Amino acid sequence: MSRLALGTMNFGPHTPEDEAHRIMSRALELGINFFDTADIYGWKLGEGITEQIIGRWLAAAPGRREQVVLATKAYGPMGRTPNSGRLSALHIRRACEASLRRLGTDHLDLFQLHHIDRTTPWEEVWEAVELLVAQGKVVYAGSSNFAGWHLARAQETARRRGSRGLVSEQSVYNLLERTVELEVLPACEEYGIGLLPYSPLQGGLLAGVLRREEREGAAGRSKEPKTRRLLEQHRDRIAAYESRCAELGEDPASVGLAWLLHRPGVTAPVVGPRTVAQLEGATKALSVRLDEAVLKEFDALFPGPGGPAPEAYAW
Template identity: 55%
Template sequence: MEYTQLGRTGLKVGRLVLGTMNFGPQTTEADSHTIMDAALDAGVNFFDTANAYGWGENKGRTEEIIGSWFAGGGDRRDKVVLGTKVYADMTADGNPWPNHDRLSALNIRRSVDASLRRLGTDRIDIYQFHHIDRNTPVEEIWQAVDTLIQQGKILYAGSSNFPGWKIAQTNEIARQRGSYGLVSEQCLYNLFERRAEMEVIPAAREYGLGVIPWSPLHGGLLGGVLKKEAQGGRRGAGMAAERLAAPGVRDQIQSYETLLDKHGLAPGEVALAWLLTRPGVTGPIVGPRTAEQLAGALRALELELSEELLASLDEIFPGTGPSPEAFAW
């Protein structure tokens, strides 16, 4: 496993990030533990979760599953770079009182303590803002974060789903306060969805943030959906089905799958390997439901994509290009 530095931190992480959003809702606790064991054995040492994972009445369940895995011993906690997130309404009835969601200082402090209890640990390595909060001053957010860092409850702060301007604003205010600032950004980024290249990734690179793409297969669209449909007689489901129904998308995906079939390559593995060639990317988040899916994702680390193949992928999925060049007449 190749390791890289996470943004401007001293943390070394593998080139894939284990996303745990399926632990609980779709994957049993025992199977989740098996996946985490296999990931760590393979050198995947960055585990990403969120306080809301588990969803619905089971919000927080995913953190509890990770916590029970940590409790198994073997220095597991010390071997893992652990990231979780704050923003969601965590009240049982889904009807929050004021300051029980988003990024108020009060909710940040409450949420950290609750996540630490569920995770069974004394610290969160990367505490991430799941979304922007337009109603809370950035100064207030950093005041809460700085206090938690001083208390040893978190090491660093990261962002998720932030536009480029918000990354800049948040880090400039951190600089004014003498705070450390954001160290990572989780963004929607894959072969099909490349808008992050215009503003988000340039901003992240300018401020020294590690980029951690989520949905690298775009909800299964890039995972060989048409071939699976033909073999199993089933149409794509969820996001993949919605995307395939859009004008031109089915032809685009067919071109993608045909190209990779000629090279004898698996679409899902190529989609992950392509992200690993992108400047600024630390590692994509993979969210396996089974150990077999994790093994497939790990094979992407062994792929070396030729310049010819990369150029062909750009033809099928042309990027928007960074600004301001992309707006040139």
């Protein structure tokens, strides 16, 4: 699969369908073949708006499905009944079937458990996933938003059952948010699980936010309260980061993505463009090379949690 993954969460709510179709077509032209979505994207209960948009794009031209590594997720509520969400065996099977219909395909290359379900035994989860694999509806299983010990329990249960288990984990990971380095990333490396970092630019904070504010004034400020709070909390560090990127002659967004591409255990950061131009900008990161000295500078500017657990908080 490609070194960058195309995230589609903006398709529908923020990106109109015609532009979403152009983004997907351009992604293939640029060599990005991993498309990531989820049944809840589109944020209209039970409708799977984003999956429908992708399904219509796939159906619009012969051969597109074969060019794409297609991934979706299940966990979030798709209705108001007890089994319309989470990871019961019933919901897993129903969610997969519904995603296949919306996407217009007979199989999912990667079916991801969108969140840990603390109420469903792993034996039940794997029973449902194994059935979908046996039916040819799912090729691989992955996870998202799991802790390190969740990954361990999932893999050890799968091992006892003679199953492959998880092949990927999606987690928040960027220069500002490095918590996964404590236990998630070490668990992924131990079990051979590929890490797919999402929010690689922390909501735009690592994409030149201060430059944009200076250029556009109030119009360039984020409307998200959480993003504004984080900006004020980390303004000095972000200013130093943008200054260093300018010295390197690189765009901050490209450097932020390139930093992830330099991290061990990272398979592909998930980028979520709203426009074709943003997608094209993201691919510049593939050509950015950061030497050891620069990587150490960024470690000093955005220190991680102190190395893997338990050394990060014990001897």
